[in-house]
Amino acid sequence: MADEPLILGIETSCDETGVGVVRGHTLLADALASSVDQHARFGGVVPEVASRAHLEAIVPTMERALTEAGVTLADIDAIAVTAGPGLAGALLVGVAAAKGYAVAAEKPVYGVNHLAAHVAVDTLEHGPLPEPAIALLVSGGHSSLLLVDDLARGVTPLGATIDDAAGEAFDKVARLLGLPFPGGPHIDREARAGDPAAIAFPRGLTAAKDLVAHRHDFSFSGLKTAVARWVEARERAGEPVPIADVAASFQEAVCDVLVDKALDACRSSGVETLVIGGGVAANSRLRALAEQRAARHGIRVRVPRPGLCTDNGAMVAALGSHLVASGVAPSRLDLPADSALPLTTVSV
Amino acid sequence: MRLGWVIVLVLVVDSSTPAVTAALVEVTASAVTTRAHRCTVDARAHGELLAPQVDAVLGDVAARPAELHAIVAGLGPGPFTGLRVGLVTAATMSQVLGIPAYGVCSLDAIGHPAATGEPVLAASDARRREIYWAVYDGAGQRLVGPEVGAPAVAAERARELGVTTAVGDGAHRYAEVLGLPLRAEPRYPDACALAALAAERIRAGAPGDPLTPLYLRRPDAVAATVRKPVLP
Numbered sequence A: 001m002a003d004e005p006l007i008l009g010i011e012t013s014c015d016e017t018g019v020g021v022v023r024g025h026t027l028l029a030d031a032l033a034s035s036v037d038q039h040a041r042f043g044g045v046v047p048e049v050a051s052r053a054h055l056e057a058i059v060p061t062m063e064r065a066l067t068e069a070g071v072t073l074a075d076i077d078a079i080a081v082t083a084g085p086g087l088a089g090a091l092l093v094g095v096a097a098a099k100g101y102a103v104a105a106e107k108p109v110y111g112v113n114h115l116a117a118h119v120a121v122d123t124l125e126h127g128p129l130p131e132p133a134i135a136l137l138v139s140g141g142h143s144s145l146l147l148v149d150d151l152a153r154g155v156t157p158l159g160a161t162i163d164d165a166a167g168e169a170f171d172k173v174a175r176l177l178g179l180p181f182p183g184g185p186h187i188d189r190e191a192r193a194g195d196p197a198a199i200a201f202p203r204g205l206t207a208a209k210d211l212v213a214h215r216h217d218f219s220f221s222g223l224k225t226a227v228a229r230w231v232e233a234r235e236r237a238g239e240p241v242p243i244a245d246v247a248a249s250f251q252e253a254v255c256d257v258l259v260d261k262a263l264d265a266c267r268s269s270g271v272e273t274l275v276i277g278g279g280v281a282a283n284s285r286l287r288a289l290a291e292q293r294a295a296r297h298g299i300r301v302r303v304p305r306p307g308l309c310t311d312n313g314a315m316v317a318a319l320g321s322h323l324v325a326s327g328v329a330p331s332r333l334d335l336p337a338d339s340a341l342p343l344t345t346v347s348v
Numbered sequence B: 001m002r003l004g005w006v007i008v009l010v011l012v013v014d015s016s017t018p019a020v021t022a023a024l025v026e027v028t029a030s031a032v033t034t035r036a037h038r039c040t041v042d043a044r045a046h047g048e049l050l051a052p053q054v055d056a057v058l059g060d061v062a063a064r065p066a067e068l069h070a071i072v073a074g075l076g077p078g079p080f081t082g083l084r085v086g087l088v089t090a091a092t093m094s095q096v097l098g099i100p101a102y103g104v105c106s107l108d109a110i111g112h113p114a115a116t117g118e119p120v121l122a123a124s125d126a127r128r129r130e131i132y133w134a135v136y137d138g139a140g141q142r143l144v145g146p147e148v149g150a151p152a153v154a155a156e157r158a159r160e161l162g163v164t165t166a167v168g169d170g171a172h173r174y175a176e177v178l179g180l181p182l183r184a185e186p187r188y189p190d191a192c193a194l195a196a197l198a199a200e201r202i203r204a205g206a207p208g209d210p211l212t213p214l215y216l217r218r219p220d221a222v223a224a225t226v227r228k229p230v231l232p
């Protein structure tokens, strides 16, 4: 095992400064600094606030990761960094940091795709990923269905949200219910005491006509508005809002669509493995529902533990490790941060 | 520790203006000399340009990074996104190499070398029709600033301080409003001046600085307001 490549991963695409260290498929360190508290009063991530926090956090987070892993930069074989997609200014801090480390330590650098890294992180828990696989990536910034035929060289986007990201819907509904930002964990907690069948909220893009053009796409904007209307109607009638029931019914609507569309993608592509990643993959109902329904179709679900689903440096290191093992060439030192990096580009 | 006769190699980076700069300078007991220098003017590619330029200046003098003795970085003020590239580069390299990084106000590297006996206004472009500016006395010591604001406000303060010339890209851009004779150079922060302004600290082997950017502006952000109803 000691001869497997030792890879460092740097993640700064949103509000988490992450540095991870992996050897092969073994996670050695996963250090994280979050600026989430600084964004709470704005009800969403403020790009400039996130960028400033990354600059302050990167050196100490690197220090912690190296200490945790018991290695130095001289021991590292390659440095991987999220080159996109994400917030432009935030990505740039990580990319410039990776280059600084690479130049000073004379190591190769790989600029990698954040979404592919969300898929790759699962290899740290469940070993090599059978290809092809279907990946469902759901977070505050993205909601995508991908066909992963070669994680080292390119993935095929099947569908994505046409409006809000799934995590964004969680944040907006949480705000509506007076729950703090980020909304995901709070909705999940409230929902445990609620009835998921209490209110019939709409399932976006599941009607027969939508399935023609948007079979693998998502829409959460209509659902969010439906929840807002329902809550307001209650408030205007002077009736109390049953927060637990609203949370549970909303969460059920989101998870129902996510799981059904992901399993449909598996069946239509003849794929037996479904990987779920992104911050929303930490949702307990999504995990349970996916396991339950996938079992009926003989599909194996792989979901990393919640700490690896949200953004972190380990996922970037995991993808870097896969690229090195697959013989992919490193990036050039002038690699750009690309806020709109397409899914078809795994490394730049 | 005083370095005495020793010659040390210092990396200088500045990304506070459209001029992305990397240089290697030699610092001795009595002099600061540029050995290699790369500068590209491109306001939109700091992240792409800086690391290859650092690599290139090292290559120019056939030096390994481990031979560096210290790093000097321009702290700005400057447009945030580009400015951070230089600072994160300096901070990460300093961490890997275990050498100190020193911060210098980037405007000082325009105003100090431009001062020749009379007070001078140094300015860089702050976008949004504003400039980052500071005023230096005849010996190059900063009297006022760094500040960010309308060129007209800087011009008024400069007049009060007896400024006779203006220097820097921001001064060229707003020459009419400033109404001061212009000096052509330096147009952007001068790498050798950045090193010279940190030379005492380098020679003394002083501990490095936390490289805190001179942002001078708060992030644009508004706190979440009361939600708008969706029902008519």
Ligand SMILES: [Zn+2]
Residues within 6 Å of the ligand: A114, A118, A139, A141, A278, A279, A310, A311
């Ligand atoms: Zn993510």
